[in-house]
Amino acid sequence: MIGVARLSLRLLRLGGRRAALSAGLVATGVAVGTVLLALALGGVHGWDAREERTGWRSDLAQREPAAVPVVLAASRTEVVAGRDVEVVDVAAAAPVRTPPPGLERVPAPGEVLVSPALGDLLARHPVAGLAPTGVISDDGLRGPDELVAVAGVSADDPDLVPLAGFGPPAGFGPIEVYRQLTYVAAALLVFPVASLLGASARLTAARRTERLALLRLLGASTRQVTVAAVTEVVAVATAAAALGVALYWLAAPAVAWIELGGGRWFPDDVRPAPPTLLAVVAGVALLAAAAAVGGMRQVVVGPLGVVRRQGAGGARLLRLLGVGAGLVAFGIVNTVRDAGPANVTGLVFGVGVLILFGTVSLVGPLVVRLLGAGMVRTARSAGTLLAGRRLLDDPKGAFRPLAGLTLAVFVAGFLAPLTAGLGEDGTGADSVLAQDLQRGTLVVLVGTFVIAATATGTAAAARILDHRRPLRLLRLAGTPLGVLDAARRAETIRPLLVLGGIGLAMGLVCASPFAAASDAFAPSGLLLLGVVVVAGVLLVAGASAASRPLLRSVTTEGARED
Template structure:
């Protein structure tokens, strides 16, 4: 009977089923894409962690494999170099290649092979002399664009490299533990999609709830039990939800390849990494239809209470003040760690920050109706037009219904504001050196136990590079934990100078203090070491000043890497080490922008469904207003104001609370002050809200068609 009732209501019933099925399909597809995206990120992190394996993992019978990973850079992009050396025939083979390369041999990833072919030899390829054995397979790469090279060497040579270790197994799936910040960003982004999707599905299943309540109330009056009504309503909603869920799986599979090609996190995914686990499939396949059925059952609560409950409708009780409590409690938890002790572990930090954010999110949902009611009452007191007064009185009469339509927008804006605020602040504090600055033109390398001196051949090679302006050799300070030493005559003017009478000075490793910048007015502190004694100290750092051109930096980098491969830190420009992290965060920022657009689009669809449903349920009151003399234009203003006023009001509050939460997090976690998002962030929000307003406007022509005089008669 439930199935027959679902399709026996004519065009209106079929339209309702199609709308619900499409809404559920979009929601289910996005849920599947979200789950698959989380799984793909975990795969990327796990493969990255496998490049830094635990030497205690695996068996102990195999001949060990020497393994050392170093970071290299080219034009700000990170290149990972793994030096390997087998100690016997039974040594494990690195993942992704058919055999362990020997001395003078290497394997390169597809992206690196393309880069090597397109770049001048002395800028990159000269760093990896030897025979190219082939391509590294996908199993060893974090992404299709990964720059990875596996270079063979002798056990003696590789064993001397920094971070060298012996492995007896390379096939272990080492679990990756993401950084706290990345965990936070990923969590809020996932929530930014999940919550609007769930709200969208719930809104769609409540479509024409009032009309269905009347029908089910009539069935109760002729003898149907509450249980029978619940079963019929659940079957009707679940039928459309099942069809929509199946369509959602089809949409996910059809667009999975396109999703993998988009660098949401800064790197593209392999299509196979966008996979679904059995729990993911069961959650969507069973949870979405069950949720739709539950939403239908909840919407009929008044019918279950009494078959006359539909006709005895009264004004709902106004929201109480205690709905505001979770908001200050959540903000107080985030603010507590500005003065209280911070947990030392990443898991501990996540355990205190995520509940605070979830509490603020919950507070927004609970306080939304109260804020909507307060805004409606203020609007009613200041209104001078009929449309404004009617809309304000209706919102004040039932603020929960008015806020329900925009709750998805509220959460989307809050979540993405938090993510954007955190990302923007971290990128601003940990990004690369500004283009055109002296910092960006300075190349340096660093060693714990460097060579006794830098040969004349190396110095001549560096000076011969077009664009190289200076080469300074910094030596180890005999006083432990003190900065390196350099002869005052070797300090270029752009990096500062020595005090009067000083011959040797203590300077930063690259003339640029940590998180500072090069300063020509800086006076470096004098050292008590003589120039003659300075020449006997081991080299700690070589600093090369350039004109900032990419060619000069990369040619000088290549010379230093070939001359001193054992240096603890590869030649780098200030910010190279941070560039990979900053690029990753920019990828998260891109994902946050996508989340804003997708979340607002989904919330806009929920709003459209809610507006259409509200128009359908109020066709008789609107018809009576038209018969009383109200024009269609006035009624359209009423509908637009009912949706637009709470949406714009709560949007401002959600963005403000999101940025405040981001400030509390970055201040407590890293000591940073929030860097305001750029104009593009606000442009995306304005564009999204404008699209929501356009969606509302697109439903208004329906008003004239459904409010004719024939609708005013009593049914």
């Protein structure tokens, strides 16, 4: 088996320009998907890290007094140079073995320890009663720009709340709200990312299938052919995943500038733990292996069928049963969400979002097949007829370049209207939360449409490479390049519009539980939805159009076969 793996890698390395281009397409999709997956995981890690450092001083006014207090604390807001400053008054109620995060000890009455950002502000605008006597380290701060002071006071202050220690509060605190929202955001990103990773691993599958079928006909066993396929795909996917992790690690300082929860992040906050990143690389490799094995079925069962270029399997109407099951499952999950504890709301609803994502992906190939059949029946031009035949012959392969946009429009349909219900007229924490939700919505929308553009561009190019032989034969038979290009556009744009409408409808269904609680479908939200969808469609159409030079190159080459 080691010899087969080496042979596979050697064929990949010596495959020439086309093999390098194919590997580059796979690597591009996998690297982009890995970066966005690391971003989603980094968001969850960030809230955990922030809560560990600052949870002890959050929402002090709502805390239940501890029966055996270790420290007394209260929070108030001061205004310095027009900016809000959080001041936490503390007093020791018993010997403190573990000091507050970021401090060496509990400050004595009269001592004031400040964050570096507040220290700089007070140096320019001194305030009586806030003269710094020390500095809070990063271990006790929400972010590098936080304005906070911890002041020692007398234990006789009646406003102080008895606390059992400096750990985060139990129950559903302010940070927990953000964590649950991040779970939903991660769910909105994870499925498109997983779809991109799986699709990337199957790029240029036809070329790989032909080569492996030849090995099968030459006497290679099923196991040897499987090892060869998995080795080639996993090698490229693993290297690309490692590159994606490295790129995200380097980009973390830029990601840390995204303000959420009232401020920026420390770069290490948005970097998932190294074991998590290793698990990401391993997971991508496993997903690539599964995709490679899934594409091996026709090689293993019938290599002669591959050589003869028999059609791929179609999409059956049984998929409609899966759609119905998905909608029923979403209703059940939504009921559980309403009845369950608050601290698992985001996780439960995230599961519901994933179910609807799966439903959209399940119905996609069937829609492509039906659309292709309709185009063949009503075709009035050669380009439309060619496009319809391609959609009908391989609906799963035709859906692959469009899956990213379908899921991106789903996300837009879910998120964009909800921004209409996030008013900024509130004050304090409510206003900050509304602004953070709008900012987070923008991040998720940008991420999903980046996924869509990447998936469409790479898959469209790979589809041309996979069909280079029939395209070249059509050109040799006298078919104008304009007709082939029109067919390429038709097999992309028409399904794109139909599938985009389905994704939008499913996204609105997913958002329906929140529509009753807010003015979710106000004109402002619908306007944003329209702008986002139009911009996304143009972006994806541009990514698809970028494959036109490749079409020209493939169809004007000589008749030599690989």
